[in-house]
Each structure stands twice: as C-alpha cells, then as structure tokens.
Amino acid sequence: MGHHGPRLVLLCGLPGAGKTTVARRLEQELSAVRLCPDEWLAGLGLDLLDGDARERVERCLWRHARALLASGAVVIMENGFWERAERDEKRLRARALGAAVELWYLRVPMEELERRIALRNHEPGSVVLTAGLLRSCQTRFEPPTQAELDLFDTPLL
Template identity: 65%
Template sequence: MGPRLILLCGLPCSGKTTEARRLERELPAVRLCPDEWLTGLGLDPFDGPARDRVEAVLWRHAQALLAAGTAVVLEYGFWDRGERDEKRLRARELGVPVELRYLTAPLPELQRRAELRNREPGAIALTAAQMAEYAAMIEEPTPEELALYD
C-alpha cells in the first residue's frame, strides 16, 4: 500500500482502538496510541504535559515511518481542528496521502461503553460526567473539512 497517514478522530469509546487495530492488521500499518504509551510508561493518562510530550515523540516517529514508506495510524482522538490540519499539512509536505476517519456515537452510548470498559483490568476509567464534558469540547469535523482528506 505504501505510506499513508490515517488520523482517527473521536471521543473515548467511539471505536478508535478497534478501528486502529483493524487497520494495523489489514493494511498493514504501525499504530501509535498515546494512551498505551502513557500507561506503559507508568504515567497518568490524564497528565496533560506528559501526554503532550508523548504525542510529540510519537509524531516525530510517525514522520520517520512515513518517510520510510510505512503506513501509520495515529490514535490521538484529534478533538481540535488545528491539530488535524497540522498533521494533514505536514503529511502532504512529505508527499503522503492522509485520511481522517471520524468515529462517533450518541453520548448515552459512549457513556454506556465507558461503563463497560471501566470494568476491564487496566482500563482508563472514565465517568459519565467526564464523557459529557469531553463531548462538549470536541470540534467535530465538518463535511468541508472531511473533503480536504484523501
């Protein structure tokens, strides 16, 4: 398939990890998930500065992988359009196609999924209140924005 950057956008429990794992197998691609790196390093996944540092390192790694001809799936959530634009434009500078996949579900469904996931060993626990807060924060991609991607 060659190099390709795939950005997975969506709230927690929207299916990003399931989609990323599927793409990782089927393309194949390298999947980069900050939550897994943070917990794997023993860091708090809610520590904003630590998350920023890990995401910056993963983004540098992703660019090297893309330059080497590898498909990359970034499982960041991408709640902010500016962050999505930054990755899209940089990938284009590298001559790499870039996709944005927006995964969504109604808030009550996301809250239900979070409750189920909270029961799994090692899960990052999220409350219904946190999910509602996050839903108010995400800048959902518009049809015009989605049209900018391959």
C-alpha cells in the same frame, strides 16, 4: 497489501468511540504501524489523565510518525484529534512529506459512549472515565464537517 505509498490514518472521536478497536483492525489489514498515546503513557508508567505527559508523548509519537512516513510506512494515529487546528496541521505536514492522509471520524451518540465507557471501566487495566469527564471532553470536541472530511484522501478500506 503493503504496496501503497506512505499514508497517515487519523482516528478522530471521543473516548469510547471505538478508535482503538478500529485502529487494531486497520493495523492488521493495512500492515500498518499503530501509534496509541494511551498505550505509550501506560508503558512509560505515566498517568493517562496527566495532560502534560500526554502532550509530551504525543509530540514524541508525531516525530516518530514523520520518520515512519518518510520511510514509506502506513501509520495509524488514534489520539482522538478533537481540534480542527491539530487535524489541519497533521494533514498539511504529512502531505508535505508526500504521504496520503485519511481522516476517520467515528461519530457515536453520547448515550452510546456512556454505555461503552461504563462497560470498559470494568475491564482490567482500563482507565476509569466518569460520565462527567466524558461530557467535559464533548464540550472541547470540534467535530469535523463534511467540507473538512473532503480535504482528506479516500480511505483504502
């Protein structure tokens, strides 16, 4: 542990897919730095459903991720990465910094996402997501193909 070079781990999936759950485990097991937009938005007192605020926070976190990679860290990002173009950009720019890049695609059926979100909506401090909002996320989501997954490095775990 802690002897691998710089590495970027991207967690891809819809709300409720388990990104934060997996990211917390990897953070421990890889001695990594986890960058979670939701937590930064909340910590800054911003609305988690404010798309412009999210974009600004994600830009700041990406700048921070690059600095961490340049210093040799393992960095975990749990933005969701719904768009292929965004995943391509992260992969190519991290590789240009000499980092390995993993893509974890958490594929979960919609009924199970709805079940988990309904449960999470009851947890204190969670942002309530409606089933309608979840479905609108799904229409924007571009699931990675096997060919795309093959472009990434083999996960350490």
